[in-house]
Amino acid sequence: MEWTIYDKTGLTKKAEIKELEYNGEFMGESYVSFSVKSFSPIAFExxxxxxxxxxxxxxxxxxxxxxxxxxxxxxxxxVYDNVKFNSASDELTRCDFLDYVKGDNKVHFTSLPNFDFYASSVQDLADRIQANLDRIYTGSQQWTVVVSSDSEGKKNVPVSINNINVWGALELVNTTFEMNFIIRGRTITIGTEGVAVEGMFSYGKGNGLYQIERNAEQDQAIITRLRAYGSTRNMPVRYYNEIHYVTGSVYVVASYSDNLASNNFYWVKLNLAYTKQRFDETVDFQVNNIWYEGHWEYHSQSYGEVEAGYSMKVYTQRSGLFRNEDKIQNFKDGVHYAAFPSWAVEVPLIPAQQVVQNLMLPGFSFEENDVYVDSDNLSELGIREGTVFFDGSTDGLDEIYPSIEGMTADDLNEAGIPVTVVAGDNGNLDEIADADQVEDDGFWTDKADGESIPPFKAVLKNIGFDIREYWYDGMQPVLSMRDGQLGGREFNIINVEEGTAGGGVKTYILTLERVEDSDLGMYFPNKDYNMKPGDKFVILDIEMPDVYIKAASQRLLRAAKEYLAKNDYVRYTYSPKVDEIYMARQHDEAMSSGGAIKSLHDTLKEGDLLSFKDTDLSVEKSIVIDKLTIKEGDIIPTYEITLREDKTVGTIQRMQNQIDSIISGKDKSVGSNGAYRSQLVFDSYISFPTIGRQDTLYVARDRNYTTYAWTGNNYEMTTASVSEDELASKMNKVTILCGY
Structure with missing residues (x-):
């Protein structure tokens, strides 16, 4: 076979060659090379x-x-030796990636090579790549950038560009958004690994392979025991040293009255199973995920069916914070933990001098040993320890910290934090409910000295806590927008007020500072770029409530498992020797099929998936073609293929040190007081004091109520359940989980 070389017009022949070599690398360059000898000079250009x-x-x-x-x-x-012709993808290295955007998206741009932008998804990066390619390549040379409809990648990513070309921008697809791409001709497809090569290859005559070479990756660091740490962002100081859970009693706000207010103090009447002697005069307690400072009165009173209770004077600057039957989740300062039964208190096991400020895996500080994730491959490969930080310091790894991102009303309600939203609302708490629509153009060049830019207001749904309760001296809370027209911009929170929406649903009204983009000389928001209902946000630089910290710990656990799943096994590269006779016959069959069969020779591409199996090597896989070489010039082409294993489904992991969710009878234990304890979800416990060893106990967890029957030795869960209303009449027999 011969190949003809033409000039750039495609009209003038330069030379004909009978031998060439194709080389392609997945997400890398592809080219053909050849050597040619001639009687006279060839006018290559x-x-x-x-x-x-x-x-x-x-x-x-x-x-x-x-x-x-x-x-x-x-x-x-x-003689012209090793002449190299590049595929069209080489053009991407000769096109600068400048601050340009597609003409129809109304986003301001600078055209400079150094800029920052906020990508809600990889589509935002793809659009900018398309805009830059459109600057240079038009007509028959036009490029098409496509994002696969079923692709998934990192969302809400801040991107910083410093004088790179379009190929460098395309590399961000993989390094920053954790997605693959493949280039065929002048089409870039993001979020794909190519197509599956038809057929299953295996060793032996007529099966496509005559040799299989397997090599373990020499530089791989295998991990079977992983310690994972999150960020310090939004973490309270000494959080893990100071949290305690008093879990063995009923703490119910029996009633409240805001008309007893005096000097900004409000009275709250409590029913406690424990006497006042277990508390100091001043005690911190938590209701609806908010901490309050309370002061005991010197007398006890009787309230209705409650046998005895104590009045607590609660310091707060507004009324209406408590509702009948609101539960006290926990106590903090002012509690004599030693006076409680041992089974009723969970205390940190870390020494006071050990200060851990990072977000930790679930169970940390309440376990005698450190907390880590073990791979199921540990028994086979042995203990191979590793550490990873999800704190934003490592490319490709998310920063994980307590955040409202992804939180829903259902999540909080299930965690025992009652919130409501307007009827018909989707329940996503990280979305703006409403916002002022700014009408000026954002340019304040004629602003007088001392003149301030007017702020604007945004309305949040009931996010389950009041930002003011977690706003401390020296901190500046920030509303950071994740998408919409203001995606990537951050606004200082000046003030917070309570509001109401349809049906009297609680909202929070934020007063926000407008922010100047110094590159554009423009203030945001403005008439062209406003905050809209449904725009995603997070809140930064506050100390987040417990429920958000625990939710972040669960996210850290999931991320740790995913990381371990990619590093807890031996990765291999495979170099199968493809049977060129098999390929030639398949090509001939395809050519005679009238298009019904695709030729493997003509369509095989790096990035495609090659399926092969071998019984002796105990392998049956579909693996990405990492490198492909085709040599032409002999009677039939020959092939060299390198497959690089890329594991996408992780093995089942398990948390050590009793971190697993255990509900079976295997974890039963009976304490010295006859109490039965079952660990339900990570660091959350239900404890059953033997209150006169009732025949039945009614237990609340995540606002669901279950019955437990006394068997003579301990309490066993029964199939019966009880409603919240029914439970109210049985309060004297119930133990409620407090430490969510």
């Missing part, structure tokens, strides 16, 4: 073209020539 397997390749440099004889004196008088 940049822009010369060659078509191979239906794709056009271009000469982008002036090749070296070695003269060995005078013109027309020898067929080897002029």
């Amino acid at each position: 940049m822009g010369d073209k060659l078509t191979y397997r239906g794709e056009e390749y271009t000469l982008n440099y002036d090749p070296t020539v070695v003269k060995k004889a005078a013109r027309y004196k020898s067929g080897e008088g002029f």
Whole structure:
């Protein structure tokens, strides 16, 4: 077979070659190369073209020539060795990635090579790549950038660009958004690994392979025991040293009255199973995920069916914070933990001098040993320890910290934090409910000295806590927008007020500072770029409530498992030797099928998935073609293929040190007081004091109520359940989980 080289117009023949070599690397360059000898000089020029397997390749440099004889004196008088023609993807290295956007998205741009932008998804990056390619390549040279409809990748990513080309921007697809891409001709497809090569290859005559070589990756660091740490962002100081859970009693706000207010103090009447002697005069307690400072009165009173209770004077600057039957989740300062039964208190096991400020895995500080994740491969590979930080310091790893991101009303309600939303609302608490629509253009060049830019207001749904309760001296809370027209911009929170929406649903009204983009000389929001209902946000630089910290710990656990799943096994590269006779026969069959069968020779591409199996090596896989070489010029083409294993489904992991969710009888234990304890979800416990060893106990967890029957030795869960209303009449027999 011969291939013809044309000039850049495609009209003038330059040379014909009978041998060439194709080389392609997944998410890398692809090219053809050849050596040619001639009687006379060949007028190679940049822009010369060659078509191979239906794709056009271009000469982008002036090749070296070695003269060995005078013109027309020898067929080897002029030698051009290893001449390289690049695929169209080489154009991406010659196009600068500037601050340009597609013309229809109304986003301001600077056209500079150094800029920042906020990508709600990889589509935002793809659009900018398309806009830059459109600057140079038009008509028959136009590029198309496509994001696969079923692709998934990192969301809400801040991107910083510093003088790179479009190829460098395309590399961000993999390094920053954790997605693959493949280039065919002038089409870039993001979020794909190519297509599956038809058929299952295996060793043996007529099966496609005559040799399989497997090599373990030498530089791989295998991990079977992983310690994972989150960020310090939004974490309370010494959080893990100071949290305690008093879990063995009923703490119910029996009633409240805001008309007893005096000097900004409000009275709250409590029913406690424990006497006042277990508390100091001043005690911190938690209701609806908010901490309050309370002061005991010196007398006890009787309230209705409550046998005895104590009045607590609660310091707060507004009324209406408590509702009948609101439960006290926990106590903090002012509690004599030693006076409680041991089974009723969970205390940190870390020493006071150990200060851990990072977000930790679930169970940390309440376990005697440190907390880590073990792989199921540990028994086979042994203990191989590793550490990873999800704190934003490592490319490709998310920063994980307590955040409202992804939180829903259902999540909080299930965690025992009652919140409501307007009827018909989707329940996503990280979305703006409403916002002022700014009408000026954002340019304040004529602003007088001392003149301030007017702020604007945004309305949040009931997020389950009041930002003011977690706003401390020296901190500046920030509303950081994750998408919408203001995606990536941050606004200082000046003030917070309570509000109401339809049906009297609680909301929070934020007063926000407008922010100046110094590159554009423009303040945001403005008439063209406003905050809209449904825009996603997070709140930064506050100390987050417990429920959000625990939710973040669960996210950290999931991320740790995913990380371990990619590093807890031996990764291999496979180099199968493809049977060229098998490939030639398949090509002939495809050519005679009238298009019904695709030729593997003509369509095989790096990035495609090759399926193969071998019983002796205990392997049956579909693995990405990492490198592909095709040599043409002999009777039939020969192939060299390198497959790189990329594990996408992790093995089942398990948490050590009793971190697993255990509900079976295998974890039963009976304490010295006869109490039965079952660990339900990570660091949350239900404890059952033997209150006169009732025949039945009614237990609340996550606002669901279950019955437990006394068997003579301990309490066993029964199939019966009880409603919240029914439970109210049985309060004297119930133990309620407090430490969510």
